[in-house]
Amino acid sequence: MTASDLPPPDDGMTDREGLAAEYVLGSLPLADRATAERLIATDAAFAASVNAWQNRLSPLNDAYAELAPPPGLLARVEARLFPAPAARRAPGRFWLGALTGLALAGFAALVLLPPLQRPAAVVATLTGAAQPLVVAARYEPDRQVLTVTRDAGPVAATGQDYELWVIPEGKEPVSLGVLRDTALSVTLAALPAGSTLAVTLETAGGSPTGKPQGPLLVAAVISG
Amino acid sequence: MTEDPVASLIGQIAAGDRDAFRALYSAASAKLFGVAFRILRDRAEAEDALQEVMTRVWLNARRFDPSRARGMTWVIAIARNHAIDRLRARPAPQDGDDALVLVADRAPGAEAQVVARGEVRRIADCFGRLEPARADAVRGAYLNGLSYEELSARHAVPLNTMRSWLRRGLQSLKECLEA
Numbered sequence: 503m504t505a506s507d508l509p510p511p512d513d514g515m516t517d518r519e520g521l522a523a524e525y526v527l528g529s530l531p532l533a534d535r536a537t538a539e540r541l542i543a544t545d546a547a548f549a550a551s552v553n554a555w556q557n558r559l560s561p562l563n564d565a566y567a568e569l570a571p572p573p574g575l576l577a578r579v580e581a582r583l584f585p586a587p588a589a590r591r592a593p594g595r596f597w598l599g600a601l602t603g604l605a606l607a608g609f610a611a612l613v614l615l616p617p618l619q620r621p622a623a624v625v626a627t628l629t630g631a632a633q634p635l636v637v638a639a640r641y642e643p644d645r646q647v648l649t650v651t652r653d654a655g656p657v658a659a660t661g662q663d664y665e666l667w668v669i670p671e672g673k674e675p676v677s678l679g680v681l682r683d684t685a686l687s688v689t690l691a692a693l694p695a696g697s698t699l700a701v702t703l704e705t706a707g708g709s710p711t712g713k714p715q716g717p718l719l720v721a722a723v724i725s726g
Numbered sequence: 727m728t729e730d731p732v733a734s735l736i737g738q739i740a741a742g743d744r745d746a747f748r749a750l751y752s753a754a755s756a757k758l759f760g761v762a763f764r765i766l767r768d769r770a771e772a773e774d775a776l777q778e779v780m781t782r783v784w785l786n787a788r789r790f791d792p793s794r795a796r797g798m799t800w801v802i803a804i805a806r807n808h809a810i811d812r813l814r815a816r817p818a819p820q821d822g823d824d825a826l827v828l829v830a831d832r833a834p835g836a837e838a839q840v841v842a843r844g845e846v847r848r849i850a851d852c853f854g855r856l857e858p859a860r861a862d863a864v865r866g867a868y869l870n871g872l873s874y875e876e877l878s879a880r881h882a883v884p885l886n887t888m889r890s891w892l893r894r895g896l897q898s899l900k901e902c903l904e905a
Contacts, residue, residue: 529867532814568756
């Protein structure tokens, strides 16, 4: 069930204002939260409304008691964010070499939502060093759908497009389509650990050869 | 706006300062772990959540705007949002899980204990104007991440009634705070 299945409450709030308020309150089902998170990334007015609600309700945060996390947790975070230079792999094509350099810049992250009965969603943030573009990816194994949105950074210049690629470990990149203003949803049978998601800048409509030709902008490696 | 050391640290993190990242961890991790644990009610999962939250703080620091939020408000929002997303991604609760929900709340008047800051007093006043059951539902949703289903079961009202309570409660709070 999603909240959108319920009749809209007659409370004087617009749908958007109500969604922003309920998102911050936390009571929404996952599907509606995902809708809100997409809007935050794409709609500045909605993001401002969410921000205002966060500020309004922030005095409630005083009710959260502090609890010391276990020692060593910071080290685990740092190991993930700032990996020591990995052993050099056999040099691949130029483009894959660029990808390795980018990964070493330490800007790949993902989260596995809890591995309970339902297959866990995989969430990754594609970023690059000194790169304003930030792309969010979410893969739902049970639906076999990968949804990708531009979270930050400019639109591609006229005559150019961002193109999304999946690179199975040790294989050639496969195009998943071009990423414009709306979320890009594609069917993908699997997104195993070790795969890479990457975005390159290509000519409008995407690389005509079916292989990446333009510069690699952002990427994330899926880790298990 | 008063001094905001956490916001300054986030600004340094946005420039890639790892020492600032460690300093932010020292300053905020106990609060963020408290948030994750209260919502997830599972220590191991709260640890995973805190790792992810700190990762997002590093990755998203350049999107923080100190003119729009205090630093702690921003990092706590990341922690709440991530913990609630994890909670919602869990399978639907089985019968018997209700007891957990019922005992998990009640930190009575915790927000009222902190009266030093004017804004805290103001929101406490505004909460005081809501019907007690509705104020309790708003707190349960915000602090513990309770869903409509859990709240409606707990307060023995239909789901859409609960949704109206919450939305009207929020609308009243907004009007009261802006008055």
